[in-house]
Amino acid sequence: xxxxxxxxxxxxxxxxxxxxxxxxxxxxxxxxxxxxxxxxxxxxxxxxxxxxxxxxxxxxxxxxxxxxxxxxxxxxxxxxxxxxxxxxxxxxxxxxxxxxxxxxxxxxxxxxxxxxxxxxxxxxxxxxxxxxxxxxxxxxxxxxxxxxxxxxxxxxxxxxxxxxxxxxxxxxxxxxxxxxxxxxxxxxxxxxxxxxxxxxxxxxxxxxxxxxxxxxxxxxxxxxxxxxxxxxxxxxxxxxxxxxxxxxxxxxxxxxxxxxxxxxxxxxxxxxxxxxxxxxxxxxxxxxxxxxxxxxxxxxxxxxx
Amino acid sequence: xxxxxxxxxxxxxxxxxxxxxxxxxxxxxxxxxxxxxxxxxxxxxxxxxxxxxxxxxxxxxxxxxxxxxxxxxxxxxxxxxxxxxxxxxxxxxxxxxxxxxxxxxxxxxxxxxxxxxxxxxxxxxxxxxxxxxxxxxxxxxxxxxxxxxxxxxxxxxxxxxxxxxxxxxxxxxxxxxxxxxxxxxxxxxxxxxxxxxxxxxxxxxxxxxxxxxxxxxxxxxxxxxxxxxxxxxxxxxxxxxxx
Numbered sequence: 001x002x003x004x005x006x007x008x009x010x011x012x013x014x015x016x017x018x019x020x021x022x023x024x025x026x027x028x029x030x031x032x033x034x035x036x037x038x039x040x041x042x043x044x045x046x047x048x049x050x051x052x053x054x055x056x057x058x059x060x061x062x063x064x065x066x067x068x069x070x071x072x073x074x075x076x077x078x079x080x081x082x083x084x085x086x087x088x089x090x091x092x093x094x095x096x097x098x099x100x101x102x103x104x105x106x107x108x109x110x111x112x113x114x115x116x117x118x119x120x121x122x123x124x125x126x127x128x129x130x131x132x133x134x135x136x137x138x139x140x141x142x143x144x145x146x147x148x149x150x151x152x153x154x155x156x157x158x159x160x161x162x163x164x165x166x167x168x169x170x171x172x173x174x175x176x177x178x179x180x181x182x183x184x185x186x187x188x189x190x191x192x193x194x195x196x197x198x199x200x201x202x203x204x205x206x207x208x209x210x211x212x213x214x215x216x217x218x219x220x221x222x223x224x225x226x227x228x229x230x231x232x233x234x235x236x237x238x239x240x241x242x243x244x245x246x247x248x249x250x251x252x253x254x255x256x257x258x259x260x261x262x263x264x265x266x267x268x269x270x271x272x273x274x275x276x277x278x279x280x281x282x283x284x285x286x287x288x289x290x291x292x293x294x295x296x297x298x299x300x301x302x303x304x305x
Numbered sequence: 306x307x308x309x310x311x312x313x314x315x316x317x318x319x320x321x322x323x324x325x326x327x328x329x330x331x332x333x334x335x336x337x338x339x340x341x342x343x344x345x346x347x348x349x350x351x352x353x354x355x356x357x358x359x360x361x362x363x364x365x366x367x368x369x370x371x372x373x374x375x376x377x378x379x380x381x382x383x384x385x386x387x388x389x390x391x392x393x394x395x396x397x398x399x400x401x402x403x404x405x406x407x408x409x410x411x412x413x414x415x416x417x418x419x420x421x422x423x424x425x426x427x428x429x430x431x432x433x434x435x436x437x438x439x440x441x442x443x444x445x446x447x448x449x450x451x452x453x454x455x456x457x458x459x460x461x462x463x464x465x466x467x468x469x470x471x472x473x474x475x476x477x478x479x480x481x482x483x484x485x486x487x488x489x490x491x492x493x494x495x496x497x498x499x500x501x502x503x504x505x506x507x508x509x510x511x512x513x514x515x516x517x518x519x520x521x522x523x524x525x526x527x528x529x530x531x532x533x534x535x536x537x538x539x540x541x542x543x544x545x546x547x548x
Binding site for chain 1: 354356375376377379380381386388392393394395396397401404405406408409452456
């Protein structure tokens with residue numbers, strides 16, 4: 001029974017990884033670049049929502065924002081931050097130096113943004129984790145002896161819902177088709193009049209939305225935020241994405257859930273110290289036997305959605 | 306004049322792919338551009354669609370200077386390149402590929418144009434919801450041309466459409482090209498299949514190492530025996546068996 005409980009907890013935790021793994025997948029699939037700002041955007045939403053309720057609007061200091069509104073402002077801020085990152089890493093540097101085959105520059109500059117934003121938050125609010133209990137509405141219900149926490153269930157449903165929505169938009173909208181065309185064959189898309197530089201901000205907006213949501217859901221579930229909260233979650237989301245298969249949205253979903261369950265089971269069976277060994281060991285085993293991941297295409301990193 | 310190309314230069318890092326080329330295409334014509342591998346035919350077409358920036362010269366389409374326009378603006382004005390190797394989206398269905406041809410259409414009429422494409426290519430209609438990767442080479446070429454037609458082009462540029470097709474399909478293809486022309490579409494056809502190209506085209510240009518070295522009516526060009534030997538690497542004699 002305890003084992004089943006751990007699996008349920010793992011699925012709930014996995015939903016946070018799922019949301020972020022999908023964000024990573026979108027940028028890799030369409031732009032063929034690993035966006036390192038994703039963990040920071042996740043943190044920005046969580047810390048932002050906390051700061052707005054506990055410390056008030058940054059710089060001005062007041063007023064304290066009600067807990068119902070703060071998450072929405074935090075998510076909008078995260079989307080805006082993601083667009084700023086796009087403007088000053090991807091678009092500017094690519095226009096100036098890179099051609100379509102140059103991926104190192106956006107990658108390194110996104111890493112720069114990661115460190116800058118994270119440290120700005122540290123300077124403003126310190127490195128200590130902050131209790132963020134306001135969001136932690138702890139309703140629990142009990143099904144046949146299994147404890148299901150309402151916020152976790154809600155976050156699982158919101159995660160899966162948003163992934164469905166993103167997937168549907170990619171498959172059934174004009175912009176979605178344009179993005180898939182750019183992902184598969186940028187040259188052919190260009191010849192048909194698809195303007196990639198107009199579509200790239202859409203990817204960054206979705207990235208901001210997904211990370212913002214994940215950050216808030218995480219805060220809701222664990223009642224704690226910190227400037228470094230994105231690092232661990234972000235790296236596990238990357239592991240989940242690779243296990244599920246690069247470039248596949250449903251792969252990211254499955255991979256994220258696998259990591260969540262593996263993490264909870266490891267804690268249950270061997271203790272918290274062994275989590276990283278198991279998660280990254282799982283990744284290495286997967287890369288060894290099935291480098292394309294569970295649902296991935298045959299070649300790693302080939303831009304496809 | 307629908308398309309006027311004046312002193313067009315295309316350069317890559319180390320190569321001068323097109324050297325001050327001058328070509329004219331009148332509305333309603335089929336014009337072919339011939340030349341051996343590496344003569345600059347593909348570079349010429351890519352510069353015409355805006356996929357590569359010309360190093361010099363001017364391109365005018367329907368009287369308007371389009372030299373510095375984006376590919377999208379050229380598509381909006383009615384230019385459409387069917388690239389070498391078809392370049393269909395294999396991860397999409399047949400229908401989605403065709404919708405990509407209508408990507409920039411703002412008017413509602415594209416629905417009718419799409420229907421016409423399905424009527425023209427019943428094979429595509431039958432495979433509407435199948436992945437484009439499951440189509441045969443010939444069907445993929447039809448899909449690439451169909452996708453171009455959904456944009457309702459005035460000028461269709463075809464880059465080696467017969468490449469890799471069976472002889473039977475090559476005949477169908479050239480039949481289709483004349484049909485499209487009869488329906489009012491101007492065609493710029495780049496081919497290595499010289500014999501077939503000169504059969505359907507009214508006029509032709511011969512490129513060699515980036516320069517236009519010969520031009521004239523198809524009859525003149527096909528009677529020019531020097532052409533076959535000097536510029537097409539004996540391609541004229543070979544054409545009957547190419548495909």
